[in-house]
Amino acid sequence: MIEKVRIRGYRKFRDLTFEPHARFNILVGDNESGKSTLLEAIGLALTGRVNGRPATEEFNPFWFNRDDVASFFEARGRGQQAAPPVIDIEVFLADRDEFARHLLGAHNSDLPTRECAGVRLRIEPNPEYAAEIEAHLASETAIIPVEYYRVDWRSFSDMVLTARPKELTTAIIDSRTIRSSNGVDYHLRQILNDHLKTEAKAQVSLAFRKVKEQMTNEHLKAVNDEMKELGGALDDKLISLAMDQSSRGSWDSSVVPHVSELPFAMAGQGQQAAIKIALAMSREADRARVAMVEEPENHLSHTSLNVLLRRIEDLAGDEQQLLVTTHSSYVLNRLGLDGLRLVSGGTVAKFGGLTEDTVNYFKKLPGYDTLRMVLTDKFVLVEGPSDEMLFERFYKDTTGHRPIEDGVDVFSMRGLSLARCLEVAQLVDKHCAVLRDNDGKQPAELVTELGDLVDGTRRKVFIGEPTLGTTLEPQILTANPNDTKMRRILGVTDRADLETWMTNAKTEAALRIAESAETLTPPLYFKEAIEFIRG
Known part of the structure; x- marks a missing residue:
C-alpha cells in the first residue's frame, strides 16, 4: 500500500506531496492537468519503467519540470552558480512485514529522519561527466544534457534496484490505447x-x-x-x-x-x-x-x-x-x-x-453530472429544466453572453436532494448560487433548514418572495405585467389563463421565452442570483 508519494521536478509537478486513500482514489481534472503524469510517476518509481520500457531508454529533456529548467537557465544567464535540475520521485509504503527485508530504511527525504519502507528514483547529473555537462551548458543552449545524466533507483534501505522488487506487485492498465501486437503485449x-x-x-x-x-x-x-x-x-x-x-x-x-x-x-x-x-x-x-x-x-x-x-x-x-x-x-x-x-x-x-x-x-444515482460540479469554477443549481433554460436566457439578456462563457455552469437538480448537491459544492468549495421555489414557505425558514451548507459568501440560496407566487411562473408574470406582450411571446390566446397555462406547460413555456426575440424582465431573485454568481 502506498502511504505517500513525493514528486519533485517531474513534468507538471515541481514539488508535490500526495497521500492517496488506502483503497479507492478517483483522480479527476481537466485535460492536461497531470492525471496521467501522476500515475506515470508512481509507476516509474515502483517499476523503473515507462510505457513498458526502462527509464534509461525513455528518458528525455522534456521530463524535467519546465519552471525548474527556466529558473536554472535564468540563474546561469545572470552569472549565478545553480545546480542543474533533477527529478526525484519517492513512494512511501505502509508498514508491512513483506517490505521489511529489502525496502525498509531511512534513505528518504523525510525530516526528521524516519525509517520506513519505500523506493526512490532520481534522475540526476552523472558526476563522472561534470566537465562535459559544464561544456555543454557554457554553449548557447536551453536544453538539459540528458546524455550525461544517470537514473539512480534505490530502495529506502539504499539497495540499488535493477528490476521491480517482487514485493511491489503493480498493475498499470491504460484503456485509452491498448497495445497489442504479436504475442502478449x-x-x-x-x-x-x-x-x-x-x-x-x-x-x-x-x-x-x-x-x-x-x-x-x-x-x-x-x-x-x-x-x-x-x-x-x-x-x-x-x-x-x-x-x-x-x-x-x-x-x-x-x-x-x-x-x-x-x-x-x-x-x-x-x-x-x-x-x-x-x-x-x-x-x-x-x-x-x-x-x-x-x-x-x-x-x-x-x-x-x-x-x-x-x-x-x-x-x-x-x-x-x-x-x-x-x-x-x-x-x-x-x-x-x-x-x-x-x-x-x-x-x-x-x-x-x-x-x-x-x-x-x-x-x-450515478448518472448525475457531479464531475461538472467538481471541475467548473462556479455554478448555479436550479430545480428543473424550465428554470435552467430561463436562467440561461435572463443571464444572457443581462450580460450579453451565456453563463458558460463566464465560467458559470448551470445544473438542473432534476428532483435530486438540494442538500446533497450543496454538500458536494461545500466539499469542493465552489462559488455556488441556488434558485428555488418558496413552495409557500418563508425564504428564511428554507435557508435555515440547510444549515452551514450555505454561508452567504461562497454558497447562497435565492428564493422568490411568497407574496408574488409560490413557483417561478407567477414570479415571471409579476415581473412582466404587460399581458399582451406575455401572450405574444408565449403564443397564448386571450381565452387561456396565463398562470394556469404556464404552470401546466412549464417546459414549453420556458422554451418559448428562451427562444423569443423579445426580452423579459427577470424576477428579482434571478437578478440577485446573476449578480452574486458574477461577482
Whole structure:
C-alpha cells in the first residue's frame, strides 16, 4: 500500500506531496492537468519503467519540470552558480512485514529522519561527466544534457534496484490505447507474470523449449542438410537454422491470448481493457497490491461500463489500492465521491470527507453530472429544466453572453436532494448560487433548514418572495405585467389563463421565452442570483 508519494521536478509537478486513500482514489481534472503524469510517476518509481520500457531508454529533456529548467537557465544567464535540475520521485509504503527485508530504511527525504519502507528514483547529473555537462551548458543552449545524466533507483534501505522488487506487485492498465501486437503485449505479460504461479510458468517454459528443440532436430533437419551445400560464411563455417532458445523467444512472446476463440488483439478495445483489469485485480493472494487504471470508460458502452465497474467493486479488497483517472461522472459516482482527488496546477487536492449517506446517495444515482460540479469554477443549481433554460436566457439578456462563457455552469437538480448537491459544492468549495421555489414557505425558514451548507459568501440560496407566487411562473408574470406582450411571446390566446397555462406547460413555456426575440424582465431573485454568481 502506498502511504505517500513525493514528486519533485517531474513534468507538471515541481514539488508535490500526495497521500492517496488506502483503497479507492478517483483522480479527476481537466485535460492536461497531470492525471496521467501522476500515475506515470508512481509507476516509474515502483517499476523503473515507462510505457513498458526502462527509464534509461525513455528518458528525455522534456521530463524535467519546465519552471525548474527556466529558473536554472535564468540563474546561469545572470552569472549565478545553480545546480542543474533533477527529478526525484519517492513512494512511501505502509508498514508491512513483506517490505521489511529489502525496502525498509531511512534513505528518504523525510525530516526528521524516519525509517520506513519505500523506493526512490532520481534522475540526476552523472558526476563522472561534470566537465562535459559544464561544456555543454557554457554553449548557447536551453536544453538539459540528458546524455550525461544517470537514473539512480534505490530502495529506502539504499539497495540499488535493477528490476521491480517482487514485493511491489503493480498493475498499470491504460484503456485509452491498448497495445497489442504479436504475442502478449508488455502490460498483459507483466500482469500474467505477477499472477501465474512460478511452477506453472516454469513447466510451460520447459515444455516450450522441448518443442523448439524437437522442431530443430526433426523438422529443420532436412533444411539444414540442404544448407550445408551453401557457402557465404567466413572460414567456410556451416550455416544452419535452429529455433530461438534465448529469452527473446520465450513462450510468453509466442503465445496469443484468445477471447471467445478470437485472438486477444482482435477483441474489442473495451474487452481488452476489462480483461487486463480483471487479471490485475484477481482474488489471488499475490495479486497486484497497487492497480492503476487510466480512464476505464473508454471504448465501453454504458452497459459494459456498468459491468466493469461492478467487477472492480467486487474484486477490490482491503489489501489492494486502486488509483483511477476518469472524465466520467458515472465512474466517479459509482466508485464513490469519498475517493475524489482533484488534479490541477501541479497539485492534488484532497477533500474533506462527505457523509456516508451522500456518497451512497450518488452511487445509487450515478448518472448525475457531479464531475461538472467538481471541475467548473462556479455554478448555479436550479430545480428543473424550465428554470435552467430561463436562467440561461435572463443571464444572457443581462450580460450579453451565456453563463458558460463566464465560467458559470448551470445544473438542473432534476428532483435530486438540494442538500446533497450543496454538500458536494461545500466539499469542493465552489462559488455556488441556488434558485428555488418558496413552495409557500418563508425564504428564511428554507435557508435555515440547510444549515452551514450555505454561508452567504461562497454558497447562497435565492428564493422568490411568497407574496408574488409560490413557483417561478407567477414570479415571471409579476415581473412582466404587460399581458399582451406575455401572450405574444408565449403564443397564448386571450381565452387561456396565463398562470394556469404556464404552470401546466412549464417546459414549453420556458422554451418559448428562451427562444423569443423579445426580452423579459427577470424576477428579482434571478437578478440577485446573476449578480452574486458574477461577482
